[in-house]
Each structure stands twice: as C-alpha cells, then as structure tokens.
Amino acid sequence: MPDSLVIKNLNASIGDRAILKDFSLTVPKGEVHAIMGPNGTGKSTLAKVLAGHPDYTVQSGEAFIDGEQIIGQEPDAIARAGLFLAFQYPSEIPGVTIANFIRAAIVARQAKGAPFDAKAYYAELYAKMDALKMDRKFTARFVNEGFSGGEKKRCEILQLMMLKPKYAVLDETDSGLDIDALRIVSEGVNRLRGPDMGFLVITHYQRLLEYIVPDRVHIMYDGRIVHSGDKDLALELEAKGYDWVKKDLASA
Amino acid sequence: MAEIEESQAQRDAIAVDRTKGDFKYEENYAFDAGIGLSAKVVDYISNVKGEDAWINEFRQKALKVFNDLPMPTHWATEDLKNIKFDEIRYYLSKGQKASRTWEEVPDDVKETFERLGIPEAERKFLAGVEAQFDSEAVYSRMKDEMSKLGVIFCGPTEGLRDHPEIFRKWFGKVIPTGDNKFAALNSAVFSGGSFIYIPKGVKVAQPLQAYFRINAENFGQFERTLIIADEGSEVTYMEGCTAPKFETATLHSAVVELVALKGAKIQYITVQNWSANVFNLVTKRGVAEEDAEVRWIDCNIGSRLTMKYPGVVLRGKRARGEVLSIALANDGQHQDTGAKMIHAADDTSSNIIAKSISVGAGRSTYRGLVHIPKTLRNCKNNTECDALLINEHSRTDTYPAISVRGQKNSVQHEASVSKVSAEQIFYMMQRGLTEGEAMSLAVNGFVNDLVKEFPMEYSVELKRLIELQMEGSVG
Numbered sequence: 001m002p003d004s005l006v007i008k009n010l011n012a013s014i015g016d017r018a019i020l021k022d023f024s025l026t027v028p029k030g031e032v033h034a035i036m037g038p039n040g041t042g043k044s045t046l047a048k049v050l051a052g053h054p055d056y057t058v059q060s061g062e063a064f065i066d067g068e069q070i071i072g073q074e075p076d077a078i079a080r081a082g083l084f085l086a087f088q089y090p091s092e093i094p095g096v097t098i099a100n101f102i103r104a105a106i107v108a109r110q111a112k113g114a115p116f117d118a119k120a121y122y123a124e125l126y127a128k129m130d131a132l133k134m135d136r137k138f139t140a141r142f143v144n145e146g147f148s149g150g151e152k153k154r155c156e157i158l159q160l161m162m163l164k165p166k167y168a169v170l171d172e173t174d175s176g177l178d179i180d181a182l183r184i185v186s187e188g189v190n191r192l193r194g195p196d197m198g199f200l201v202i203t204h205y206q207r208l209l210e211y212i213v214p215d216r217v218h219i220m221y222d223g224r225i226v227h228s229g230d231k232d233l234a235l236e237l238e239a240k241g242y243d244w245v246k247k248d249l250a251s252a
Numbered sequence: 253m254a255e256i257e258e259s260q261a262q263r264d265a266i267a268v269d270r271t272k273g274d275f276k277y278e279e280n281y282a283f284d285a286g287i288g289l290s291a292k293v294v295d296y297i298s299n300v301k302g303e304d305a306w307i308n309e310f311r312q313k314a315l316k317v318f319n320d321l322p323m324p325t326h327w328a329t330e331d332l333k334n335i336k337f338d339e340i341r342y343y344l345s346k347g348q349k350a351s352r353t354w355e356e357v358p359d360d361v362k363e364t365f366e367r368l369g370i371p372e373a374e375r376k377f378l379a380g381v382e383a384q385f386d387s388e389a390v391y392s393r394m395k396d397e398m399s400k401l402g403v404i405f406c407g408p409t410e411g412l413r414d415h416p417e418i419f420r421k422w423f424g425k426v427i428p429t430g431d432n433k434f435a436a437l438n439s440a441v442f443s444g445g446s447f448i449y450i451p452k453g454v455k456v457a458q459p460l461q462a463y464f465r466i467n468a469e470n471f472g473q474f475e476r477t478l479i480i481a482d483e484g485s486e487v488t489y490m491e492g493c494t495a496p497k498f499e500t501a502t503l504h505s506a507v508v509e510l511v512a513l514k515g516a517k518i519q520y521i522t523v524q525n526w527s528a529n530v531f532n533l534v535t536k537r538g539v540a541e542e543d544a545e546v547r548w549i550d551c552n553i554g555s556r557l558t559m560k561y562p563g564v565v566l567r568g569k570r571a572r573g574e575v576l577s578i579a580l581a582n583d584g585q586h587q588d589t590g591a592k593m594i595h596a597a598d599d600t601s602s603n604i605i606a607k608s609i610s611v612g613a614g615r616s617t618y619r620g621l622v623h624i625p626k627t628l629r630n631c632k633n634n635t636e637c638d639a640l641l642i643n644e645h646s647r648t649d650t651y652p653a654i655s656v657r658g659q660k661n662s663v664q665h666e667a668s669v670s671k672v673s674a675e676q677i678f679y680m681m682q683r684g685l686t687e688g689e690a691m692s693l694a695v696n697g698f699v700n701d702l703v704k705e706f707p708m709e710y711s712v713e714l715k716r717l718i719e720l721q722m723e724g725s726v727g
Contacts, residue, residue: 051678051682052681053678054674054678055674074681074686074687075678075681075682076681076682076684076685076686076687076689076690078682079681079682079683079684080684084682085682087679087682090679091673091675091676091678091679091680092676093676093679093680093693093694093697094670094697094698095696095697095698095699095700095701096693096694096696096697096700100693101680101683101693102683104683104685104689104693105683105684105685108683108684108685108686108689109684142697159683163683163684
C-alpha cells in the first residue's frame with residue numbers, strides 16, 4: 001500500500017525468545033496511531049525491529065514504508081527511507097554537539113557533495129528550539145550527555161522536527177517527563193501532524209494521549225495487536241486496567 | 253642494483269608488489285651511500301655534505317653508540333627486531349629517490365588524495381611520483397620573508413656550516429646522542445630537517461611550515477630539527493601533512509630539539525599520516541628556560557609502529573610545558589606514544605592530554621613520565637589520558653610513571669578507557685548516518701576538545717582524515 005506504514009505478519013525474536021508474533025498493523029500517512037499495552041508485551045521491540053536493530057532477528061513477515069520494504073535493510077537505510085525512532089533511552093555521544101549531530105543527519109540525507117546551507121540550517125534549528133522552549137545554548141551541548149530525562153525527550157523531538165521523516169515511531173516518549181515537558185513535547189508533535197507524516201505512538205499510559213490525540217488506538221499483548229478502536233479505547237483501557245486485556249482481549 | 257628487500261608482511265601492508273622492478277634507483281654512485289650502515293657510509297654522508305671535521309666526529313661517535321646500545325625490547329615491542337638495518341639505504345641525495353609512474357600508485361591511495369581534495373600536482377609528489385612540485389618556490393618565498401625578520405630557516409647542513417655560533421651550542425644538547433638507540437642512529441646519519449633561529453623579541457605571526465621546506469630539499473628519512481627561540485620570541489612550527497605519504501623507505505627516525513630561551517614560546521605541531529609499512533621512531537624534546545613555554549601538538553595516524561614521547565625539560569622558573577597528542581591505531585598498527593615532563597625549577601607547570609583511538613586490531617600504548625624532585629616548590633602537573641576502543645580486537649595499554657616528591661608540588665592524573673557501544677552506533681545510524689559515518693562522528697567527538705587546539709586548516713583536514721580511517725574500518 002503506498003502512503004502507509006504497513007507491517008505484515010511480523011515474527012521477531014531476541015536470542016531464543018519470540019517477541020513479535022504475527023504482528024500486523026497499517027498506519028496511513030497523515031494519521032496518528034497509538035499502541036498501548038502492558039510492560040513486556042513487545043512494544044519497544046516493535047520499534048527497534050522496524051528501525052533495524054541488529055540484536056533482533058526477524059523470522060518472517062514484512063514491513064513497508066510507502067511500498068518500500070524495510071525488513072532486512074540496515075538501520076541507516078531505513079532511517080533515510082523515512083522512518084524516525086524517538087528513543088525511550090537515547091544514547092549519549094560525548095564530544096558531539098547537538099548542532100553538529102543534526103547537521104550530520106541532514107547531510108546524510110543529501111546527495112553526496114551537495115552544498116549545505118548552514119545559515120538556513122541554524123535559522124530553522126533555532127526556530128524549532130524556540131518552539132520546544134529549548135535554550136539556544138543547547139546547540140553547543142553534547143548529545144544527551146548530562147541531560148535530564150525531559151531534556152533527552154525534547155532533544156529527540158527536536159531531531160524529529162528537523163529531519164521530517166515520513167513516519168515517526170515515538171517509544172514511550174512520555175516516560176520521565178513532568179507535566180510541563182509533556183505538554184511542550186506534545187505540542188511539538190502536534191505541529192508536525194499533517195498529511196505528510198504518520199505517527200506510531202507507543203505508550204504505557206493514557207496520559208500522553210490527552211495531549212497527542214490519536215486517530216486509532218491499538219492494544220498490544222503478547223507480541224500482537226489484540227484490539228483496536230478510536231481514541232476512546234484508551235480511556236476504556238485506563239478505566240478497566242490491563243487485567244481486562246489479559247483476561248478478555250487476549251483470549252478473544 | 254638490488255631492490256630494497258622487505259618482509260612479506262610489509263609488502264602486504266601497502267599492497268604494492270615491489271618485486272616487479274619498477275622501483276629503481278638511478279645508478280649514480282656519486283650520490284648513493286649504498287645499502288647498510290658502516291663508518292664508511294657515515295664518512296660518505298659527511299663528504300657529500302661537505303661537513304666540518306667535528307660533525308663527522310659527532311656522527312662517527314654516534315654510530316658507535318648506536319651499535320653498542322641494545323634494542324629497547326625489554327620495554328618496547330618485539331616488532332623492533334624486524335627492522336633490517338643492513339638492508340636500509342641511509343642516504344640518498346636529490347634525484348636518487350625511487351621513482352614510479354602514477355599508474356603504479358595503489359588505487360586506495362589515489363582515492364584518499366581525491367577525497368582529501370589534494371591538488372593534482374601535490375598528489376603526484378605525495379605518491380612519490382614526482383620529487384617535488386612547487387615547494388621550492390613556496391619555500392624560498394617563505395625564507396625571504398623570514399630573513400627580513402632576522403629569522404634563520406634552513407637545513408642542518410647549512411645551519412651548522414653557516415651559523416655554527418648559533419646552532420653548535422645547542423645541537424645534540426637537548427637530546428644527547430646516547431639518549432636512546434634511535435637518537436644515536438639519527439645522530440650518525442641525519443640529513444634533512446629544519447634548523448631555525450628566532451632572534452630576541454621576534455614574534456613570527458605565520459606558522460613556519462616544514463612541509464614545503466623539506467619537500468624542496470627532497471626528503472628527510474633521518475630528519476634533524478633544531479629550533480632556537482631567543483629571549484621573548486615566539487614561533488609556531490608545523491610539520492607533516494595529513495595526506496598519507498606513500499613512502500618507499502620503511503624506517504624514519506627523526507630527532508627534534510627545541511630551545512625556548514627566557515620568555516620565549518615555541519609551539520610545534522605535527523600531523524603525520526604514514527603508510528602502513530613505516531617504522532616511525534622519533535625523539536622530540538624541548539628545553540624551556542625561565543618564563544618560557546614549549547608546547548607539542550602531536551597527531552599520529554598510520555605507520556606500522558610509531559614510538560614517540562615528546563618531552564619538555566622545565567629548566568627555568570615559571571616555565572610551562574604542554575603535550576597534546578592524538579594517536580589513531582588502525583588494523584595492524586601500533587601507536588606507542590606519550591609524553592615526558594621533567595620539572596627542574598620552582599613554579600613550573602606542565603600539562604599532558606593524550607587521546608588514543610584503537611580501531612579493529614589496532615593497538616595503542618600510552619607512556620608518560622612526570623618527574624618533580626623534592627627540592628622544588630610549587631610545581632604542577634596535570635595528566636589526562638583517554639583511550640577509545642572501537643571494537644573487540646582493539647587494544648590499549650597505559651604506562652604512566654609519575655615521580656613527584658616534596659610537599660609543595662601537585663599532580664593530577666586522570667585516565668579513562670571508553671568504547672563506542674553498539675547502542676551508540678545504532679542510535680546514530682537511526683538518524684541516517686552510515687556505520688562508518690557514525691564511528692567517525694564518535695571518534696571526532698572523542699578528540700573534539702583537543703582538535704580545537706589545532707590550527708584551523710589542520711583540524712579540518714584531521715576531521716576528514718579520521719572519517720576516511722573510520723569508513724575503511726567497517727565491513
């Protein structure tokens with residue numbers, strides 16, 4: 001299917017442990033889909049497998065970005081094909097400033113040898129930092145080094161805003177955020193919503209979805225989607241708790 | 253004429269088949285010292301250069317010392333035993349260098365030149381195709397400008413012949429012949445290098461570039477450099493270039509002596525990128541008199557084995573010494589580098605920051621020596637050595653020797669070993685960087701604070717060079 005992130009019958013494992021079990025999901029471009037589910041159900045694994053993490057083995061299944069197969073590709077090729085992953089635990093890169101890091105990521109997307117417009121880059125970077133209420137001094141800080149949880153997540157969203165992927169997977173972006181940071185980060189995501197980008201928002205709590213209102217909500221359990229609905233499903237899940245998922249949905 | 257023989261490993265290291273007979277020396281015995289080392293060879297070098305008797309004596313004594321000293325394999329690598337002293341040419345004058353055509357230069361070397369953006373003419377020189385390009389012109393222009401300031405900028409032969417009153421006093425004094433086996437070897441067969449004198453109070457604004465001088469002279473396998481900065485003067489000297497110098501000679505053994513008289517400042521910058529067959533065994537030391545400063549910025553990439561520990565003897569009150577070094581050891585390479593700080597007066601301070609990167613099966617070793625005797629007061633040393641390992645087979649060793657006595661002195665030592673983790677690489681690749689780009693970004697981040705100290709054009713080239721090294725290192 002063009003103009004969609006399509007995941008078909010994906011089976012993936014780490015070591016001997018099967019985690020994704022015949023997982024299927026389609027996120028049309030322009031929509032925000034949320035995946036909720038209890039801990040250990042495979043949500044973060046899904047994010048990493050889509051991004052091509054080398055620790056995971058895909059046994060079978062496919063995933064497409066606007067018709068382009070991404071399973072089996074290198075992480076950087078998947079990224080350049082248009083998938084962005086906002087990490088739950090972003091790595092520190094000592095000595096590399098945020099400005100240089102994002103710049104390198106942009107240059108990696110350009111044709112080899114194409115000129116880089118530094119002036120336009122900084123203008124855009126500063127505008128997006130303002131939107132995320134980040135101090136401009138931040139550009140000179142080393143990527144994620146000594147950042148608070150909230151700063152790390154803001155930095156992820158800043159990269160998302162600068163790199164403008166076709167699809168963004170947000171892995172537990174709400175974890176470690178206080179309410180103010182949550183609002184700012186959500187505003188950043190909401191600004192990006194539009195016909196050119198699709199979102200897969202992975203979260204354990206309903207709280208984030210009050211700020212980033214999803215078009216669809218999927219409940220994941222034991223490596224697959226067990227139930228889908230509209231935004232109200234998140235509220236229902238909040239009210240009934242994950243026991244409901246385990247008892248009623250998983251056996252259905 | 254016999255070819256220079258090399259072990260299979262060395263040939264493989266640079267992937268050039270030298271058995272084809274393409275690398276010929278012209279048969280002009282008037283300028284060829286032949287193969288191997290002997291008193292006759294040393295006499296020959298002295299004769300060709302038209303040296304005074306005292307220099308010949310100096311050389312001959314050094315040869316004896318070289319022969320008497322054992323190979324330092326009791327502390328250094330056994331690989332030193334693979335140097336075949338009998339098969340080396342110790343002196344080749346202009347026009348006697350091996351020559352080859354551009355077609356014979358390995359493709360990876362050509363590609364590196366391309367990527368570094370080195371001009372066509374320069375590429376040929378660096379590849380050993382052309383003996384020189386326009387270095388002579390650049391050098392003579394530089395020399396003219398310098399002589400207006402009273403600066404002497406020449407080679408050791410001219411320096412000792414034309415200005416003995418200046419150079420003889422310090423020649424071989426900072427690094428005596430017997431300092432180590434390779435300093436003795438250099439003392440016996442030295443040719444090429446730079447002799448520089450900066451008069452009192454003269455501050456040379458532009459860095460002096462050895463590159464053009466030594467190119468113009470067409471070589472320095474056993475370079476000898478002596479820089480004397482007279483009272484209150486300042487000079488920056490830059491040696492080497494970041495392009496891989498494709499060498500036919502496998503042994504390089506330089507001696508560099510710096511003398512910073514009262515209140516003078518010398519900054520000596522080296523960026524060296526040797527081809528993988530070269531043994532690069534260099535002795536570098538400076539003396540800093542009262543209120544003087546000697547600063548070594550040393551960057552070592554490439555070579556089969558580099559052994560180099562720039563040092564400063566802090567001889568006058570308030571003298572300062574600094575060594576900033578970066579070493580990158582790729583597969584099959586061993587960077588054995590470090591620094592020495594000998595405090596010999598009150599209120600002296602020294603700073604050592606050494607960063608090493610080991611890639612693949614590369615090995616890096618840090619050796620440091622800091623000496624502060626107990627009779628001194630208010631001496632300070634700060635040492636930081638950080639090692640970065642790129643993968644499982646890389647290796648790093650640290651051997652700091654710090655002898656600080658007395659209550660009035662202070663020393664700080666920090667060492668760290670870090671690794672580029674798989675998660676870091678994945679994170680960067682998720683942003684669209686290739687594995688090689690991710691590695692080079694991590695490495696550039698690691699050396700970032702040191703590279704800032706480099707002159708602009710060097711830091712840019714160094715960054716690109718690291719990128720090339722890292723790209724080549726991933727499967």
